[in-house]
Amino acid sequence: MDFLKKLGSLDRRVVYLVLAVSVIVPLVFSFNLRHYVDRSTQRLFDHIEAVPPGGKAVLISFDYDPQVAAELDPMAEAVLRHCFARGIPVIGMSLYPIGASLGERIFTRVAQECGKRHGVDYCYMGYRPGYTIVIMGLGENMRGTFRTDHYGTPADSLPLLRNIRNYDDVALLLDLAGSQVVTTWIVYAGVQYHATVAAGLTAVSAPDYYPYLQTGQLVGQLGGMKGAAEYEQLNVERGYHPRKGLASRAMNAISVSHIVTMLLIIMGNIAFLAARRAGKRDGEGRAIQ
C-alpha cells in the first residue's frame, strides 16, 4: 500500500521526466517499428496518384501557425514531393498571415530539391485576407482573387495559371489546417463549387472530421504526425522519394511515449482506486499521505 500511496501523490515533474526520456531515447537510438497506412491517408494518396501529369492542378492551402507546424509541415512536404514527382502542377496559398511564410519555406525547399520552377511547375500565391471571400473568389476567378503571387509577380504573367480559371481546373484542394477552417473549405468550395476537398489536420482536430470522410465530403485525410509518416512511407514504397522524412523518424518516439502514457494512466487509476478503497483522498481524488 505504501507504494500505491506514493504513486498517488507522485510529483508531476517525475511524470514529465519519464515522458521526456521515453521521447529522447527512441530518437537517439533509432530502431524500426512497423506502422500501417490508414485508409484515409491511402485515399488521399490514391486520389493524387490518379491525377494525370501536367493536367489539372493540386491546390494546397497552408492555414496554420507555427504552433502546429511540427505536425503539418511534414504533411506538406510529403504531398509536395508526391505531386512534383508525378509532374502535377501545384498552387500554394494561405488564409493565415503567418501560414504564408511557412508554406513558402516548404515550397521553395522541396521545389529546389525536385528541380521545379516557380510559375511553370508550381505557383506560390501567398496570403489573401478574408477567408470565405477568398474561397468563393477562387471558385469564380482564380487570377482575379490572386492578382499577384507571393513575390508580387502579376498572376497573368505566370504560365501555369493561364490554364487555371477556377476550381474546375483544380483536381484537389488540400487544406492543411490546425483549426476549423477546413469546414469553411468544405462548406463553400465543396458544397457551392463542387470542388474536391481533402484535409491535413493536427491530431487534435482529426477526430472531428471523420464524419466528413465517411460522407465523402473529404476525399482523404491526414491525421497528425502519423498521417504524415504514412504518406512518407507511401512515397518511399512507390519510389517517389528515396528515404522517409522527419515524421517517420518521430514515429518510434510516438509509439514508445504512447506506451509510457498508457502505463502512467493505468498506474494512476490503480493508485486512485487504492486510495478510494482506503478512504483517503482529497477533493481531486489524490491520495493523502
Added chain:
Amino acid sequence: MTTNPWVWLAAILTLCIYTYLYKDNPFYKFAEHLFTGLAVGYTIAIYWHNAVQPYVIQGIFRAHDWVLLVPLGLGLLYLTRFIPKIGYLMLIPIAISLGAGSGVGLPRSLEANIVKQMQGTLLTPAMLQHPFDPYNGLVVGLLVLAGVVCTISYFFFSREHTGALRVSSRIGIWFVMIGFGASFGYTVMARLSLFISRMQFLMTDWIHIIK
C-alpha cells in the same frame, strides 16, 4: 554543436519555455513575452503589407477606387468602441458582417453539416456488397445509425429517461464516451508530436546527436 547563432537562440528560447515544467520562472516569462510581442508585431506587419497597402492605400490613392471608402469607413466604425459617447456605432459593421455572413453561409452550412451528415447515416443497398468495409459497409452503417440515434436520444430532455429511452440514452452516452476517448488519444499524440519535434530540433540542429 552548431555555430549558427540563430539556432543557438532558438534552442535557448526552447529550453526557456520548457523550464516552466519545473516551475514558473523569469526565463519562461522572458521567452513567453518575447514570443507574444514578436507574433503580434509580425501579424500587424503582414496585415499591413497584404491587406491595408494593396486593398486600401493603393486602391484608393493610386487606382482611385472611391467605392473602397465605404468598407474603410465601416471598418473604422469598430474603433468607436474607444469613444463611449458614440460607441454604439460599432454595432453597424457588426450587424452588416453578421447579416451578410449568415445569409451567405446558412444554406451551404445546412447542406454540408446537416443534410450531408444525415445522408451519411442512411443505410443503402450498396452497403450489402461489402458488409465489413470499415467506411461504407453494412456493419459500420448500422453502428453509425445506432450511434447517432442513441446519442441524440441522450440529449432529448422533454421526457424522463425511463423505459426504452433510458436504454437508448445509456447506449448513447457510451458512444459519447468512446468519442471523447478517441479525441483524448489523438490529443495526446498531438502534444507529444510537438514535443518530439522540438527534441528533434535540439538534438539534430543544435547539438548534432542525431544525424
